[in-house]
Every structure is written in structure tokens, then in C-alpha cells.
Amino acid sequence: MTASPFVRDSFQSTSSLRLDRNSFPMRLFRKSKRLGIWDPDAIDFQTDREHWLAFTQEEQKSLLHMTSLFLGGEEAVTLDLLPLIHAIASEGRIEEEMFLATFLWEEAKHIDFFARFLEEVVVDPIDLGALQGEQFKFLFFSELPRSLRRLLEDPSPIAQADASVTYNMIIEGVLAETGYHAYTTAFESAGLMPGLLQGLVQIKRDESRHIAYGVYLLCRLVAEDPQLWEGIEERMNALLIPALGLIAESFDLYEKMPFGIELEDLTEMASKNFLRRHRRISDSRGKTFQEIQELALAVVSED
Ligand SMILES: [Fe+2]
Numbered sequence: 001m002t003a004s005p006f007v008r009d010s011f012q013s014t015s016s017l018r019l020d021r022n023s024f025p026m027r028l029f030r031k032s033k034r035l036g037i038w039d040p041d042a043i044d045f046q047t048d049r050e051h052w053l054a055f056t057q058e059e060q061k062s063l064l065h066m067t068s069l070f071l072g073g074e075e076a077v078t079l080d081l082l083p084l085i086h087a088i089a090s091e092g093r094i095e096e097e098m099f100l101a102t103f104l105w106e107e108a109k110h111i112d113f114f115a116r117f118l119e120e121v122v123v124d125p126i127d128l129g130a131l132q133g134e135q136f137k138f139l140f141f142s143e144l145p146r147s148l149r150r151l152l153e154d155p156s157p158i159a160q161a162d163a164s165v166t167y168n169m170i171i172e173g174v175l176a177e178t179g180y181h182a183y184t185t186a187f188e189s190a191g192l193m194p195g196l197l198q199g200l201v202q203i204k205r206d207e208s209r210h211i212a213y214g215v216y217l218l219c220r221l222v223a224e225d226p227q228l229w230e231g232i233e234e235r236m237n238a239l240l241i242p243a244l245g246l247i248a249e250s251f252d253l254y255e256k257m258p259f260g261i262e263l264e265d266l267t268e269m270a271s272k273n274f275l276r277r278h279r280r281i282s283d284s285r286g287k288t289f290q291e292i293q294e295l296a297l298a299v300v301s302e303d
């Protein structure tokens with residue numbers, strides 16, 4: 001499977017190997033073809049605009065704040081994914097690369113969606129950068145681009161693991177998932193922001209495939225070399241601190257966060273998701289490639 005990045009002597013799809021359609025990445029690719037084709041332009045924001053105009057200043061500020069973190073995050077993951085795709089493609093892992101092609105396209109649509117939300121619901125072109133705190137900047141200005149761009153020089157398994165922990169386990173797995181939970185808590189039961197929630201349902205589904213791929217990649221890397229686990233665990237624990245710090249610093253600007261969003265609720269959810277994935281990756285030590293595939297296929301649903 002491993003080939004020099006500059007020469008090749010065959011293609012998997014034209015060899016007797018063919019595409020491995022039963023592999024976990026191909027399952028994700030099939031799901032993306034079916035579910036990842038929603039169009040941000042098709043979402044109607046008219047009612048959201050009316051709700052926005054009726055919000056208090058503090059409520060508007062907290063919604064802009066959440067959106068500033070989310071949209072900034074979506075731009076970051078779109079800008080920073082390519083080195084991982086390149087590393088995987090250079091190893092000739094065609095099924096994984098096919099899925100990653102949908103992954104990047106979906107991240108681009110997530111930017112499109114939140115940018116449209118700002119243009120049509122908030123309308124005034126406000127600079128939201130001031131709402132991005134120190135922990136946010138540490139993770140999105142520094143750790144994410146650094147760990148992904150390192151792959152351009154060093155695509156080794158430990159560098160891939162470092163990138164995937166940062167991108168899939170922390171940015172997507174801890175922060176994005178907590179972000180949806182905050183939006184949903186704020187608006188779902190109150191019947192507010194229907195367009196925003198409609199897009200978030202789609203984005204959350206896209207993200208669950210991205211995180212599933214990240215867990216699969218890390219499990220595969222650990223199964224191939226169990227000694228990687230120590231570094232992965234260290235990195236996961238080290239980055240959990242600023243990730244939880246980012247959630248906490250979002251509350252610093254408010255005496256009481258509007259829309260009934262509670263810090264403990266978000267922190268509890270973030271920690272629970274983190275621990276579940278931590279366990280799965282840790283359990284990959286001593287497993288075969290086939291066992292990793294089967295476990296991943298058993299966990300992911302068909303829809
Ligand atoms: Fe995204």
C-alpha cells in the first residue's frame with residue numbers, strides 16, 4: 001500500500017484488489033454521497049431574521065459570540081485539512097481519500113451556511129474577532145494549523161496521530177459537538193431560529209462522519225503500532241485543558257449567559273464524549289486491522 005509519492009506502478013482500482021467496498025471509509029463515503037448533499041442556499045432565514053430583531057442586546061451578543069466561534073472554527077478546519085488528505089493519499093489509501101474528498105467539501109459548505117446566516121439574519125457587517133478569546137486563539141490560530149501543517153514535512157504515523165487528535169478529537173469531537181448542544185439548548189424548545197437549527201441538524205450529521213473517521217484513523221494507527229498510544233493519550237489530555245478553557249471563557253463576558261445555557265451542562269457533555277472516544281482508541285492496542293474495521297462498522301449507523 002505504501003508508495004513513493006513521486007512514482008507508482010499500478011492502481012488499486014484496476015488491479016484484482018479493486019476498491020474495498022466493505023471497508024469502513026467506503027461506508028462513510030457512501031453515507032456522504034447520500035447525506036452530504038444538502039444545500040445551504042435552500043435554507044430559509046426569514047423567521048430567524050424576525051427573531052433576531054426581537055432579541056435583547058445581550059441575547060444578540062451571545063448569538064454572535066457562538067457564531068463567531070463556530071464560523072471561525074469552520075474556516076480553520078477548511079483551511080487546515082489538506083495536509084492530512086495529502087498524507088493519506090501519499091500512502092495510497094484510496095478509500096480513505098475518497099471519503100476525505102467529501103469531508104473537505106462539507107467543511108466548505110459549513111462556512112457557506114454560517115456566512116449566509118450572518119449576511120441574512122444579522123445583516124450588519126460586524127467584526128466578530130473581538131469575541132474570540134485567548135483559548136480559542138491558542139487552539140485555532142496555533143495548535144490546529146501547526147499540527148496539520150507539520151504533516152507537509154513529516155507525515156509519520158505519530159505526526160498523523162497528533163494532527164487527528166487535534167482536529168478530530170478536540171476541535172470537532174469536543175468543541176463542535178458542544179457548540180451544537182449550546183445552540184440547540186438555546187433555541188429548540190423555545191421554537192426560535194428555525195433556519196439556523198435546520199442547518200445545524202445537517203452540519204451535526206456531517207460532523208459525526210468526520211469524527212467517526214478520526215476515531216477510525218487513530219484506532220488504525222494504534223493497532224498498527226501500539227506504542228503510539230502513549231503520545232496520543234498525552235496529546236488528548238494536554239489539549240482537553242484549553243478546549244474546556246475555551247468553553248469556560250465564553251461565559252466570562254456575561255453575568256448570566258442568555259437562553260438558559262449552563263457551563264456545567266456543556267462541560268459535562270464535552271467530557272463524556274471525550275472519554276468515550278479515548279477508551280475506544282486505547283482499546284485498539286493489540287487488535288488486528290480487520291478487528292478495527294469490524295468494530296468501526298458496528299458502531300456507525302446506516303443513516
Ligand atoms: Fe464543519
Ligand SMILES: [Fe+2]
Pocket residue numbers: 077107172206207210
Ligand atoms: Fe468537520
